[in-house]
Amino acid sequence: MPPRHPEIDPHLLSETDEQRQLRAVLRDFYTETSGPEEVRKHLATPRGYDEPLWARLAGEIGVHALAVPEEYGGSGFTFAELAVALEESGRALSCAPLLPTVALAAHALLYSGDRTASERYLPRIADGTLTATVAGFHAEGPGESDEPGVTAEQGGSGWVLRGQADFVLDGAGADLILVRAQTPAGPRMFACEPKPxxxxxxxxxxxxxxxRQALVEFRGAPATTVGTAExxxxxxxxxxxxxxxxLAAEHVGGSGHALDATVEFVAQRHQFGRPVGSFQAVKHRLADVLVTLEAARSASAYATACAAVASPHLPVAACAAAAVCSETFRLATAEYVQLHGGIGFTWEHPAHLYVRRARxxxxxxxxxDRHRTRLAELIGLTTGSAA
Known part of the structure; x- marks a missing residue:
């Protein structure tokens, strides 16, 4: 019988007073600074987001530093606090690279155990002056990706990267890219500050x-190793x-916005002398979204708690949350469009932006499907190894 892992403390599944206060501050911040027109304006900028707003998010609220240890210039909180920020950014459909910079790159540095790399990069991530992402971190199993990949070789002045990584989050704008590359001795992680x-x-x-995503082609790009090969x-x-x-936390936030906006609209829109929201069929559809959203909240909360305490349950919890929250967001945005009637299908209405984010x-x-397959492997429902 496999060894049992310690269970997650139920208290970790509930918001603390500090997390509720953080949520309220962020909700007010995004209400003041974000909206459909602001999103469209940000998309037209070279970086695809409002850089002064990004700086305010880091400086005034300290979002970037939430899950960064104090020894690296952070606030010393956990992923649980960061998940609150991610949920609110998903609700507001923020264009800023919070997911690749703070959730992916910062945690990759921490998981690597490389103090030199962490001391070099994490303080700048925490204060908002460095954006970062990861590349070559394939979600597929070995041999399942058609991507040529990135290789690393040692030259006279150190390691250089060659090859390409496609659909890299914020790949065109990130100041730092953490790359998983193949070396003659096996895969290693490298830090690359890309130059033209x-x-x-x-x-x-x-x-x-x-x-935003990008194709990144490395042509002898200088890089330094991060962590150990093992x-x-x-x-x-x-x-x-x-x-x-x-991403599950973001999807919960987006789903919550879609449901709230739809409930507000059907309460105001009238047909046959009655609010549309008073029709039983509409009530049932919205109730279905609410039930699904509550399930997604639970799945996301469990994955968040596992990430916050580095629980060995994280792979299972993350796969479950990814599958549940993704399907919830898709359902919520579909109803967001349909129950808004004709206006919901127009480019002027923000519903289609949430549909695009969900898809x-x-x-x-x-x-x-991949999450479900991996989940089945992780809990022993199928034979074979987990990806």
Missing amino acids: DTSRRTPRRVLDETR RTEETVAATLDTGRAA GGEALFGTT
């Missing part, structure tokens, strides 16, 4: 324009599971 002469970054046209795959796997938990999120860190 050695790294070509081509923005990809993607469904969700609020979350720890590379463990670091990549933990980073991806943390990313799944982070785009389904492909990040593995598809829903």
Whole structure:
């Protein structure tokens, strides 16, 4: 019989007073600074987001520093506090690279156990002056990706990267890219600060324009190793599971906005002399979204708690949350469009932006089917190894 892991403390599944206060501050912040018109304006900028707003988020509220230890210039909280920020950013459909910078790259540095790299990069991530992302962290199992990948070789002046990584989150704008590359001795993680002469970054046209992605081609780009070779795959796997938990929190926030906006609209819109929301069929559809959303909240809360305490349950919790929250977001946004009637199908209404975020999120860190397959492997329902 496999050894039992300690269970998660139920208190970790409930919000603390500090987390509630953080949520209220962020809700007010995004209400003041974000909206459909602001999102469209941000998409037209070179970086795809409001850089002064990004600086305010770091400086005034300290979001970037939440899950960074104090020894690296952070606030010393946990992923639980960061998940609150991610949920509120998902609710507001924030275009800023919070997911790749703070959820992925920062945690990859922490999981690597490399103090030198952490001391070099984490303080700048925490204060908002450095954006970062990861590349080559495939969600597929070995041999399942058609991507050529990135290789690393040692030259006279150190390591250089060659090859390409596609659909890299914020790949065209990130100041730092943590790359999983193949070396003659096996995979290693490298830190690369891309320069135009050695790294070509081509923005990809993607469904969700609020979350930019790019093809990154390394042409002898200088890089430094991060962590040890023995720890590379463990670091990549933990980073991806943390990313799944982070994306689940975002999806809960987006679903909550879709439901709240739809309930408000059907209460105001009238047909046959009555509010549309008074019709039984509409009530049932919204009730279905609410039930599904509550299940998603529970799945997300459990994954968040596992990430916050580095629980060995995280792979299972992250897969479950990814599958449940992704499907919830898809349902919530579908009803967001349909129950708004004709206006919901127009480009002027923000509903389609949330639909795009929901559909785009389904492909990040593995598809829903892939999450279910991996979950079955992790809990022993199938034979074979987990990816």
